[in-house]
Amino acid sequence: MESQTRNCQNCKKDFTIEPEDFLFYEKIKVPAPTFCPECRFQRRFVWRNEYIFYKTNCGFCKKNIITNNSNFNNFPVYCGECWHSDKWDALEYGFDFDFSKDLFTQWYFLLQKTPNINLWGLGNINSDYSNYTGYSKNAYLSVASNCEDVYYSKLVDKSKNLFDCYISFNSNSCYENFSSSKSYNSIFLNRCSDCIDSLFLFDCKNCQNCFMSSGLRNKNFYIRNKQYTKEEYFNKINNLKISSFKNLLKLKIEFYALIKNSIHKFAHIVNSVDSYGDDILNSKNVKNSFIVTKSENAKNCWRIFDGLKDSYDINGGLNNELCYESSLAADGGYLTKFFSHSKGNKNTELVHLCINCSNCFACIGLKNKSYCILNRQYTKEQYEELVPKIIQHMSDMPYIDSKGRVYKYGEFFPSELSPFAYNETIAQEYYPLTKEEAQEQGYKWKDKEERNYTIDIKNSDIPDDINDTDESIVGKVIECLHKDCNHQCTEAFKIIPEEYQFYRRMNLPIPRLCPNCRHYERLSQRNPLKLWHRSCMKEGCTNTFETSYSPDRPEIVYCERCYQNEVY
Numbered sequence: 001m002e003s004q005t006r007n008c009q010n011c012k013k014d015f016t017i018e019p020e021d022f023l024f025y026e027k028i029k030v031p032a033p034t035f036c037p038e039c040r041f042q043r044r045f046v047w048r049n050e051y052i053f054y055k056t057n058c059g060f061c062k063k064n065i066i067t068n069n070s071n072f073n074n075f076p077v078y079c080g081e082c083w084h085s086d087k088w089d090a091l092e093y094g095f096d097f098d099f100s101k102d103l104f105t106q107w108y109f110l111l112q113k114t115p116n117i118n119l120w121g122l123g124n125i126n127s128d129y130s131n132y133t134g135y136s137k138n139a140y141l142s143v144a145s146n147c148e149d150v151y152y153s154k155l156v157d158k159s160k161n162l163f164d165c166y167i168s169f170n171s172n173s174c175y176e177n178f179s180s181s182k183s184y185n186s187i188f189l190n191r192c193s194d195c196i197d198s199l200f201l202f203d204c205k206n207c208q209n210c211f212m213s214s215g216l217r218n219k220n221f222y223i224r225n226k227q228y229t230k231e232e233y234f235n236k237i238n239n240l241k242i243s244s245f246k247n248l249l250k251l252k253i254e255f256y257a258l259i260k261n262s263i264h265k266f267a268h269i270v271n272s273v274d275s276y277g278d279d280i281l282n283s284k285n286v287k288n289s290f291i292v293t294k295s296e297n298a299k300n301c302w303r304i305f306d307g308l309k310d311s312y313d314i315n316g317g318l319n320n321e322l323c324y325e326s327s328l329a330a331d332g333g334y335l336t337k338f339f340s341h342s343k344g345n346k347n348t349e350l351v352h353l354c355i356n357c358s359n360c361f362a363c364i365g366l367k368n369k370s371y372c373i374l375n376r377q378y379t380k381e382q383y384e385e386l387v388p389k390i391i392q393h394m395s396d397m398p399y400i401d402s403k404g405r406v407y408k409y410g411e412f413f414p415s416e417l418s419p420f421a422y423n424e425t426i427a428q429e430y431y432p433l434t435k436e437e438a439q440e441q442g443y444k445w446k447d448k449e450e451r452n453y454t455i456d457i458k459n460s461d462i463p464d465d466i467n468d469t470d471e472s473i474v475g476k477v478i479e480c481l482h483k484d485c486n487h488q489c490t491e492a493f494k495i496i497p498e499e500y501q502f503y504r505r506m507n508l509p510i511p512r513l514c515p516n517c518r519h520y521e522r523l524s525q526r527n528p529l530k531l532w533h534r535s536c537m538k539e540g541c542t543n544t545f546e547t548s549y550s551p552d553r554p555e556i557v558y559c560e561r562c563y564q565n566e567v568y
């Protein structure tokens with residue numbers, strides 16, 4: 001089969017379907033997609049609200065809870081304990097498929113009736129304020145897996161004592177790290193690994209006691225890429241006084257300039273073969289994918305920690321195989337297509353909030369069930385007879401959204417059916433839109449709510465130096481510096497006790513921004529989920545590559561070979 005050019009239903013741009021893609025679609029028995037890969041990323045992200053939370057009550061036990069579902073008046077929400085319990089049965093909300101209506105309209109009706117979980121988490125201890133977190137302890141306002149004591153951090157795995165980190169693995173006692181791993185007692189590391197007791201490093205490996213440098217390998221006592229003696233180093237570091245917010249801010253500005261002026265490798269693909277995208281580790285044949293470890297034969301995937309095999313278009317999760325189109329895959333899926341917030345399902349399609357089910361179609365909130373359609377129980381024979389008829393019906397009577405996009409069998413859930421508004425989801429992080437643009441494209445938008453906080457500490461009154469504060473600042477309502485920004489600013493924030501102790505221990509000042517604004521500030525360090533075909537910028541080199549650095553960016557981008565010559 002040859003590659004084919006199709007026109008995306010959503011952005012109206014052409015995209016290519018490769019022969020290997022057709023083979024995959026044939027293998028899992030789905031038609032070729034009608035949205036381009038980028039629009040499919042965006043559509044899946046609209047089903048993922050990581051950290052915009054609201055207060056409500058559990059619809060079952062009535063206790064106070066927080067949820068990422070602002071629409072809780074229209075969608076029943078249960079606390080995690082009630083939702084996971086067998087005190088209720090999602091089959092009670094099921095009904096027969098109606099051949100006079102399209103599938104997604106009926107599926108959406110089921111979504112509005114079946115209890116949602118307030119936040120998505122599995123196997124966590126003391127992590128009520130975290131979302132999309134698994135097997136973690138004391139995770140607070142974080143998206144994490146296998147972590148302990150992580151706060152205000154997103155996409156962090158197997159780490160401990162992290163504050164304000166974004167994409168970090170196997171680290172301990174770090175602050176404001178970005179895309180870094182195996183680091184200890186360090187702050188502001190960007191694309192570093194195996195660094196200890198260091199600060200403001202870009203692209204450094206195996207360094208200890210280094211400051212404001214880039215491209216270092218196996219170094220000690222470096223300041224601004226220059227070697228010092230141990231004594232000189234500590235003298236200078238002690239004079240930095242990072243405990244002062246003003247000083248820290250100056251260093252941050254210097255650091256961002258250092259990053260901009262450093263040589264950048266076209267992509268961060270380590271110990272991987274036949275792979276392209278960014279942040280790919282220990283993988284084989286992983287294409288157009290971002291933040292992926294230990295995976296094989298995957299395409300258009302994002303945030304995979306280990307063990308994805310023979311799958312396309314997957315967000316999140318581990319140990320999934322033969323899966324397609326998921327906004328949140330959790331773990332243990334096999335031959336599961338079009339799903340979100342689900343775990344351990346086999347041979348299922350169009351499921352949301354389903355756990356350990358097999359042979360289920362268009363179901364929501366089921367646990368340990370088989371042969372269900374729209375949450376109604378069937379026999380194996382009935383199921384096998386009815387599902388092909390519904391699939392055919394989806395093509396005969398597709399769902400058509402408010403902008404005329406046609407949803408036949410083979411599409412992920414329509415964005416307009418998501419319980420989340422566009423700007424509550426991570427679609428807004430990767431594909432930012434204004435309210436007008438979002439509405440024009442048919443997305444929901446959440447206007448800012450009146451908050452009316454009584455501010456205890458005005459932003460300008462926050463002590464400059466951590467040494468000028470005491471424990472009494474804990475729990476105070478502190479004004480956020482931004483307020484009028486596009487960062488889902490909460491306008492005010494509080495310092496929790498663990499956080500205050502961390503700032504004291506690390507000698508860091510009280511932040512000026514709320515956690516959401518801080519997160520958006522970190523996001524500015526990462527590249528889009530998009531690749532450009534470019535040439536190496538080293539004079540005389542003719543190598544080309546796929547890179548997430550767009551051609552109009554200021555950074556100098558080198559191919560692997562030129563980069564190695566330069567940096568080591």
Ligand SMILES: [Zn+2]
Nearest residue numbers: 008011036039
């Ligand atoms: Zn498109």
Ligand SMILES: [Zn+2]
Nearest residue numbers: 480489514517
């Ligand atoms: Zn803010």
Ligand SMILES: [Zn+2]
Nearest residue numbers: 482485487517
């Ligand atoms: Zn802001």
Ligand SMILES: [Zn+2]
Nearest residue numbers: 536541559562
């Ligand atoms: Zn080159």
